[in-house]
Structure formats: C-alpha cells, structure tokens
Amino acid sequence: MGEPTALFDVDVPPPAELAPKESEGVRRTKRQAALLAAGRHPLTVVLTRPLRLHSEAAPYDNRQAPGRRCGNCTFRRTNGWGYPKCAFGDGARASHSTATDVRAFWSACTDHQWKGEPSDAE
DSSP: OOOOTTTTTOOOOOOOOOOOOOOOHHHHHHHHHHHTTBBBOOGGGGGSSBBOTTTTTOOTTOTTSBBBBBGGGGEEOOOSOOEEEEEEEHTTTOOOOGGGGOOSSSSSSSSOOOOSSSHHHH
C-alpha cells in the first residue's frame, strides 16, 4: 500500500481581505453630496416631497463662493442639544437623528430666507 493522500488535495488561494465597511456617517455624507450635485437639498431624504435648491443657491462644489446657503438662512437654528436643524414649518424637517442635522455650507433650498440683509450674509 502507498502513502495515504489528503482527502482534498487542492490548492486553494487564501481568502481575499474584505475592504473595511464605511461608517454610516461617511455613507450619509456621500449621499448628501450626490443629492446636492443633482440639484436636490440633502433633507430630501427625510421628506415626502423633493426639496429643490434655490435658484440663487451657492454652488455645492465651492464652499467659499458667495450665495444662499443653509448657514445664512434664518431657519437654520440649533436645538436644545446644540445640533443645527431646519426650523421651517415649525420644525417638520427636524428629527432626533443626525440625518436631519443641517450643514452651514449646504446650498440653500427654495425656502431660504436671509438672516438679516443679503449684503451682510454674503
């Protein structure tokens, strides 16, 4: 009798390393950037209707450009815990989640109203 052979004598490559999964925050930021690029406000994902960008909104891809942004809108306010939320419609766009935190650099939606005079905000 010969020597015993392995039951499964097959060359198997080692398993490929899985790419690390992106955090929820990173995935949310990418979704929000894609919405801005498509002419939609990022709060669209939590609303029942699309929220379009203002015709005079600052460009989404240049954070230093002048124009209408959430940061110079009268509806952007901090809640009791210090998180920036949209207070339009008595706070209907706000939740107790980071999904509705409003970034100051976002291009403004069609409901934008200047904080003070436009020349002061730009």
